[in-house]
Amino acid sequence: MITARADGVSFAVLVAPKAGKDHIEGWIRDGDQLALKVKVRCAPVDGQANDALLEILSKALSVGTSRLTIARGANARRKLVDAKGDPALLTARLNGIGELQ
Numbered sequence: 001m002i003t004a005r006a007d008g009v010s011f012a013v014l015v016a017p018k019a020g021k022d023h024i025e026g027w028i029r030d031g032d033q034l035a036l037k038v039k040v041r042c043a044p045v046d047g048q049a050n051d052a053l054l055e056i057l058s059k060a061l062s063v064g065t066s067r068l069t070i071a072r073g074a075n076a077r078r079k080l081v082d083a084k085g086d087p088a089l090l091t092a093r094l095n096g097i098g099e100l101q
Contacts, residue, residue, distance in 0.1 A: 001033045001034045001035075001073070002066055002091050002094050003080075003094070004087040004088075004091060005087065005092075006087075007084050007085075007087075008067075008080065008082060008083045008084040008085050008087055008090060008092050009082075009083050009087050009090045009091055010038060010080055010082050010083075011035075011080070011081055011083070011094060012013050012030065012033055012034065012035035012036065012069060012078065012079070012081075013035055013036050013037075013052055013053065013078075013079045013080075014028065014030050014035040014036070014038070014078055014079075015036045015039075015040060015049060015053055015077050015078075015079060016037065016038070016039045016040070016076060016077070017040055017042060017043055017044045017049040017086060018040075018042075018043050019039030019040060019041055020039075020041070020043070021026070021039070021041060021043060021053075022039065022040050022041055022052060022056050023038075023039055023040065023056070024036065024037070024038050024039075024056060024060055024098065025037040026040060026097060026098025027097070027098060029055055030078065030086075036094070036097065038053055038056055038057070040053055040056065044075075044076070047074075049083070050070055053070075053079075054068045055060075055080075055093075056072070057078055057081065057083070059096060061083060061085075061094070062091060062093065063085055063090075067083060067084045067085055068081060068082070068083050068084075069082045070082075070095070086087040087095075
């Protein structure tokens with residue numbers, strides 16, 4: 001689910017560490033909400049998987065990694081990511097990342 005704010009957007013992410021390659025699988029239903037499923041090669045050690053996640057999202061959203069923060073769930077697979085920037089543009093880019101699986 002994407003939530004627009006005055007300074008950007010927040011969205012749920014489900015991370016799968018130790019994957020074969022870094023990539024975004026698309027939107028999935030995670031319980032009662034939608035989440036962006038992202039696979040990363042890194043193990044969840046010393047924040048490596050989180051860093052890889054932010055790099056992948058940075059490229060997909062065409063924003064610098066400094067514009068992205070993990071607002072909740074830094075030590076969990078389920079995360080809430082905040083992206084700073086134009087909410088309409090970020091929402092459009094997120095909506096363009098694939099179909100609901």
